[in-house]
Amino acid sequence: MLAGISVKELMVECGVAFGTSGARGEVTAMTDRVCYGYTQGFLSYLAEQGEFSPGGRVAIAGDLRPSTPRILAACARAIRDLGGLPVFCGYVPTPALALFSFAESIPSLMVTGSHIPADRNGIKFYRPTGEVLKTDEAGMSRQVLALPVDTFTQDGALVSSEALPPITDVEGAYAQRYLDHFGTAALAGKRIGVYQHSAVGRDLLAKVLLGLGAEVTLLGRSETFVPVDTEAIRPADVDLAREWANGGQFDAIVSTDGDSDRPLLADQHGTWLRGDVLGILCAARIGAASVVTPVSSNTALEMSGRFARCRRTRIGSPYVIAAMMEEQQTGSPIVCGYEANGGFLLGTDIPGADGSMTRALPTRDAFLPILLVLTDPEASITEQLSALPKRFTFSERLTPFPAALSKRLFDMLLAGGSDEQVALQTLLFGHFGGEAQSIDLTDGVRATFASGLVIHLRGSGNAPELRCYTEADTEGGARDANGLALGVVRAMLLEDAPTA
Known part of the structure; x- marks a missing residue:
């Protein structure tokens, strides 16, 4: 046995780090040995918490990436x-797995890279009562693993794997x-196109x-994986929706990302709704108080x-869930959350149609956010x-x-105090944004300008990329400001910088 390596050490060794609620990295780095180790660390941590013991069940599922069956086999072996x-x-879909595991009060894990390309994948972990949160990561990272030498080849592949149950x-x-919840006649008379691509919940x-x-x-069904990102919709998907809508035959077009936990909804003209706008409509439909x-x-x-x-949080569902739990403790009757990618989180029970x-x-x-908007009887x-x-x-x-x-x-x-930071925002972006008025450091740097423009820069936790979010009074204004802001960053940092 090769004993004494911790999950944290394994992270450093393989370069597969924690992202939102789990591990995510390049498929070549996510060897069977690495995925086995992460699963073992997850379950060892739950054993400390009294949430897993020998003989206990662990639910597993996956998306449609080519690497997913292999990773599932490694996870099953670790279990x-x-x-x-x-x-x-x-x-x-990830939420279908979660619904089952919460109802059964058993741990679960979903093998998925969500919206990122097929050369990457991930494992999302669930405790018996909910997502693994940021507060759980330290406990998982310190778990000491025993990875059997004879189980893996020199390249980290399973020597032999059993069929999944x-x-x-x-x-x-x-x-x-x-x-x-909605009743079997809730969408009677509606004509809906389903953009299937490679989403696991397409059927x-x-x-x-x-x-x-x-x-x-x-x-648009595809047998090869298509990385549909509901927060940064590809121009190809924008064009497809408009082409499909041109015939006037649809009341709406719907889709999801790869593991079907983030929605896409387009109106009759084929215009995709932003996820953060969809979230507002959904929260209103259920009568949310918080x-x-x-x-x-x-x-x-x-x-x-x-x-x-x-309530506003850092970016990532674990932060949203933690704040929702706090809102529930205040006695708020209906609590919900949503992300800019459209994923909707229901924190309290809500009444159904019957x-x-x-x-x-x-x-x-x-599914819930798509259906809430489509079934509105008034509008x-x-x-x-x-x-x-x-x-x-x-x-x-x-x-x-x-x-x-x-x-x-x-x-x-972030150099200097708040006054200096605000002044720097004016210096960098003032030629199109006007004078900066305030800065929010909740997650990255988010500056609000006198013109009403918002520019938010943030490093991605899942990939080597910089995210830029902009908000304005017009759609064109938000889009143009985004390009200008990224142009400033390129001029500052990328002209002579290495690309790796």
Whole structure:
């Protein structure tokens, strides 16, 4: 046995670090040995917490990336070697796995890289009661592993792997959740296109829409993985939606990201809604009293005046969930959260169509936000949008943007006190943004200007890239400001910089 290596040491050795609620990295770095080690560290930590013991079940599932079956096999082997019983739930949406594991009070893990390209993948971990949060990472990182030498080749591949167990159905309960909540006639008369690409929930989403009475047309199915990012929609996907909508045959077009926990919703014209705007509409539909969202989301949330309490957090679902838990403790009757990518988190139970209660699901969900907006009996998508304050957000990224460049940029932006930081924002961006008035350091550097423009720069936690979020009174203004802001960064740092 090769004993004495901690998860933290394994991270350094392989370069696969923690991202949102789990591990994520290049497929070549995520060897069977590395994935086995991460799974063992996760379960060892839960054993300390009294949430896993030999003989206990652990639910596993994955997305449709080519590397996912291999990684699932390594995770299943780690579960067995620790005396656990892997429960294979198939290739299903992340929230479907979470719904099952929470109901069964068992740990679970989802093999997915979400929206990032197929040359990367990840493992997202769930405790029996909810997502692994940032407060859990230190406990997982210090776990000491025993990786059997004879189990892996020199390259870190399993010498032999067993077949995954027969599939345990979790999609049925997940679909029924929404059929019960909305009622089988909720979408009667609606014509909806489903952009399937390579989303793991592509067929289930169509099935739910049909079950609610919609007329469904399947669009753009792909047997190779397509990295659809709901927060930075590809120009190709913008064009596709508009082409499909040109015939006037759809009331809406819907889709999700790769693991189907982040939604995409387009109106009858094929215009994709921003996820942070979709979140506001959904929170209003359920009558939320407390709404939690990251600092990068559209400020139309507060400007709308529809919600008693609005909380802002760092970017990432663990931060949103932690704040939602705090809101629940205040006694707020309906608590929800959402992210700029559109993922919607339900913190409390809500009443369904027949008077029954739909249970809370405090993890990102793509189906609920899509259905909430589509089933509004009083207003179309366009009418719902028109009732919101006119604030528009846009996001883009610089990639590759090595960690050294990110450190250099933020060392510069954060130099001095708050007055100096605000003055620097005016110096850098004032030629198109006007005078900077305030700066928010919740996550990255977010500056608000006298013109109403917002520029938010943040290094990605999952990839070597720089994210830029902008907000303005017009869609064009937000888009143009984003390009100008990134142009300033390029001029500052990238002209003579190495690309690796």
